[in-house]
Amino acid sequence: MNKNGKWEIGFILFFTAFFVVSIMCFMGFDYVAAGHIGVKERMGVIDDKPWGPGFQWTGILTSTREFTTRIQLVDYDVSAFSSDAQIVETKVALNFRIDPNRAPEIYKNIGVNYQDVIISPIIQETVKANTAKYPLDELVKKREIVKNAITLALTNILENKGLIVTEVALTNFEFSPEVQVAIENKQVAAQDALAAENNLKAMEFNSKAMALQKEVLEIKKLDLEFARIEVDRIKAEKWNGVMPTTLVSGEDNNLLLSLNSM
Numbered sequence: 001m002n003k004n005g006k007w008e009i010g011f012i013l014f015f016t017a018f019f020v021v022s023i024m025c026f027m028g029f030d031y032v033a034a035g036h037i038g039v040k041e042r043m044g045v046i047d048d049k050p051w052g053p054g055f056q057w058t059g060i061l062t063s064t065r066e067f068t069t070r071i072q073l074v075d076y077d078v079s080a081f082s083s084d085a086q087i088v089e090t091k092v093a094l095n096f097r098i099d100p101n102r103a104p105e106i107y108k109n110i111g112v113n114y115q116d117v118i119i120s121p122i123i124q125e126t127v128k129a130n131t132a133k134y135p136l137d138e139l140v141k142k143r144e145i146v147k148n149a150i151t152l153a154l155t156n157i158l159e160n161k162g163l164i165v166t167e168v169a170l171t172n173f174e175f176s177p178e179v180q181v182a183i184e185n186k187q188v189a190a191q192d193a194l195a196a197e198n199n200l201k202a203m204e205f206n207s208k209a210m211a212l213q214k215e216v217l218e219i220k221k222l223d224l225e226f227a228r229i230e231v232d233r234i235k236a237e238k239w240n241g242v243m244p245t246t247l248v249s250g251e252d253n254n255l256l257l258s259l260n261s262m
Contacts, residue, residue, distance in 0.1 A: 030064045031055045037100045038064040039107045050103045065112065067103045071095050071166055074115055076123050080131040082139055088131055092123050093169040094154065102162030110161070118161050126153045139173050146170070 032038035032052025040047035042062040051058075058064060075093040082088055096119070098106065110117050130149045134142060151168040158165050 029055065030058045030062070032064065032066055035068060035070045036066045037069050037098070037103045038066055039104045040064055041107075046104055046108045048104050050100055065107055067098050067106070067112075069098055069100050071097045074119060076120060078124055078127040080128040082134060082136045083132055084135040086136040088136070088139060089174040090127065090131075091171040092127060092150070093171075094119065094123065094165065095167040095169075096158065096163050096165050099159075099162045099164055106162045114161075114163070119158070119163070122157050122161075123154065126150055126157065129153075143170070143173065 030038070032054060034053045036053055037050045038052035038058075039050055040058050040062050041064070042059060052064075052066075073093065073095055075091060078090050078092055080088050080090070106114055127150055130146055130153065131139065134146065139146060147168065147170040150170060151165070154168055155165040
């Protein structure tokens, strides 16, 4: 082999090695988009430290699994029982996001299908447990209390799994047509009973008011009688025992009668 042939072989080998090394180095870099967090995995071993967003050297033979850190919305239909064994249908809408610092833990222990693995069963269990505490009619009246209890429970449970709950929306409870009619009739009966009670109280109030007015009139009569007696007493105290000698009669005092001449 001549000298030129050796140079050609050397150049090809150098170029090939350079190309392979360049490809391997390029493969060692990775990119995580905005609003996401990256979890590195090298030959089945998950790195406990998340990274991103941005462009970064992650290492050769290393892949990156992206998790969104933006708020996500999921909703589920839940069928539960009240404390009086009535079927209650409701819809739960959950806003949540991943805790970026716990993304490696989620990937290692749960995987990428965390919505189906933990969120769905936790929502079903939490709604059923809280719905079973109340009878059917109280679920309608105490909807806000039930919602707050479900929100608090979901927040605490999912936070332990690395998921941050931002909002829980609970739609109105739905019942069978027969149960709905029974609830409406019960509400109407309660309203009628309240109206009757209010009418009875109004009648009792009017009766007491009339009795009070009668007592006031009696008191006024007694006051007038006492006043008349007091006037007579004062007149009696001031009378000197002498009978009047002249009697005046008429509006213009034109009739004078002397009692002495009689």
